[in-house]
């Protein structure tokens with residue numbers, strides 16, 4: 001059987017920030033082939049809520065189709081992939097650019113609820129970084145969104161939540177070690 005492709009989503013809009021430091025350090029150790037989506041360098045259309053994808057004569061069809069790479073990325077997620085997503089916490093949630101990216105999964109959700117989406121069961125590993133060291137619900141919003149996003153693609157989610165990472169210099173060797181061992185498992 002063909003080895004599943006590793007899809008890596010770097011979900012921060014901040015070029016050269018904490019998230020990217022973590023992503024690129026980890027990618028330096030990855031032996032498998034991977035497909036990287038670097039959100040800080042990616043332009044795409046946000047979901048318009050037009051509901052074309054929900055209509056029976058255009059079920060699952062996004063008005064943006066192949067105009068950007070989003071549908072292509074999501075079709076990879078449906079095929080039993082190993083997916084790793086890194087994201088910072090902004091205002092107790094995922095950054096707006098990443099949320100806009102995830103919203104585009106609505107056309108796949110449309111197929112899913114009509115049992116027209118073929119998926120294999122894959123895994124979604126998530127690494128979340130927050131500047132604050134405290135806050136009971138710091139990661140709750142992000143986790144909720146990602147849990148329901150993952151259900152569309154039948155991905156089983158596990159999260160590693162890192163606190164006190166407010167700049168690239170906070171991405172210490174100890175932090176990298178935690179991330180490496182989480183992603184190995």
Ligand SMILES: Cc1cc2nc3c(=O)[nH]c(=O)nc-3n(C[C@H](O)[C@H](O)[C@H](O)COP(=O)(O)O)c2cc1C
Nearest residue numbers: 012014017018019088090091092130131132165166
């Ligand atoms: C707009 C914005 C909102 C933020 N909101 C939070 C927050 O609610 N809680 C928190 O712990 N850190 C918050 N932070 C800090 C970031 O989580 C932290 O600096 C992170 O390391 C940024 O990663 P990046 O460099 O990849 O953007 C916020 C940062 C920004 C830019």
